Amino acid sequence: MLTLNHYLALSAILFCIGIYGVLTRRNAIGILMSIELLFNAANINFIAFSKFITPQALTGQIFAVFVITIAAAEATVGLAIVILIYRHHKEINVDKINIMKW
Amino acid sequence: MVVTLKNIFHSLLFLVLCFFSIAGIYVLLNAEFLAAVQVLIYVGAVTVLLLFAIMMTAQIYSPSLRQTNEQVIPGLIIVLVLLVTTLFILGKTAWKISSKMPEAQSTVGIGKSLLTIYVLPFEVVSVVLITALIGAIIIARKD
Numbered sequence: 146m147l148t149l150n151h152y153l154a155l156s157a158i159l160f161c162i163g164i165y166g167v168l169t170r171r172n173a174i175g176i177l178m179s180i181e182l183l184f185n186a187a188n189i190n191f192i193a194f195s196k197f198i199t200p201q202a203l204t205g206q207i208f209a210v211f212v213i214t215i216a217a218a219e220a221t222v223g224l225a226i227v228i229l230i231y232r233h234h235k236e237i238n239v240d241k242i243n244i245m246k247w
Numbered sequence: 248m249v250v251t252l253k254n255i256f257h258s259l260l261f262l263v264l265c266f267f268s269i270a271g272i273y274v275l276l277n278a279e280f281l282a283a284v285q286v287l288i289y290v291g292a293v294t295v296l297l298l299f300a301i302m303m304t305a306q307i308y309s310p311s312l313r314q315t316n317e318q319v320i321p322g323l324i325i326v327l328v329l330l331v332t333t334l335f336i337l338g339k340t341a342w343k344i345s346s347k348m349p350e351a352q353s354t355v356g357i358g359k360s361l362l363t364i365y366v367l368p369f370e371v372v373s374v375v376l377i378t379a380l381i382g383a384i385i386i387a388r389k390d
Contacts, residue, residue, distance in 0.1 A: 147275070149344065152272070155272070158330065161330040161333075164325075169318055169319050174255060174304070178258065178297060182262075185265070192273060204360075206278050207357060210284065210361070211368060213285070214376055217292060217376070218380075222383050224297070228300060229386055229387055231303070
């Protein structure tokens with residue numbers, strides 16, 4: 146039988162993998178993919194708490210719906226920015242893009 | 248796999264596999280509606296968006312190119328410390344586990360709550376979505 150701690154541990158591991166991806170990827174699209182992993186880890190937490198702590202109220206699942214919506218919006222805007230940067234610089238490796246550093 | 252593979256197209260395919268597994272976990276957690284939404288939005292929409300972006304920025308993802316920056320070792324250390332701390336805290340916390348059984352059909356409950364108690368956040372999130380859509384179009388437009 147799976148308990149709450151199993152789901153929370155899975156979510157923590159997924160979150161850490163996502164953080165590692167954000168920290169080490171050079172490609173901007175790779176960073177966006179890692180951010181999607183972070184959102185999914187948060188969603189697993191929401192739904193696990195919703196099932197195990199408050200089974201009668203569906204608050205966690207409704208919050209997960211909102212998080213999925215925001216994640217979709219974030220992916221859209223992020224990819225638009227990536228494509229704009231690519232069109233201007235022919236480059237999407239984020240360690241080469243330093244026009245905002247000064 | 249998603250964060251370490253050199254070919255970003257392969258890592259996108261592994262991301263799809265990861266999304267499907269998470270949908271399966273949602274089914275295990277009595278959230279059938281969210282599993283369906285996960286498959287539709289992530290596997291359907293977000294993946295296609297990422298695929299388009301990868302295709303439009305071609306020759307960037309040639310396998311010979313280095314995909315990680317020079318922060319691999321510090322990043323690994325930070326992530327491991329974070330993981331150990333989180334698991335330690337998770338192991339020590341005593342959650343108030345409810346003994347009631349969850350409802351069999353969560354979709355009905357989600358629909359009712361979205362249009363009664365949570366109707367204001369529901370509308371606000373739709374406004375946020377359309378704002379992001381318009382913003383993305385304006386940003387990516389040729390000028």
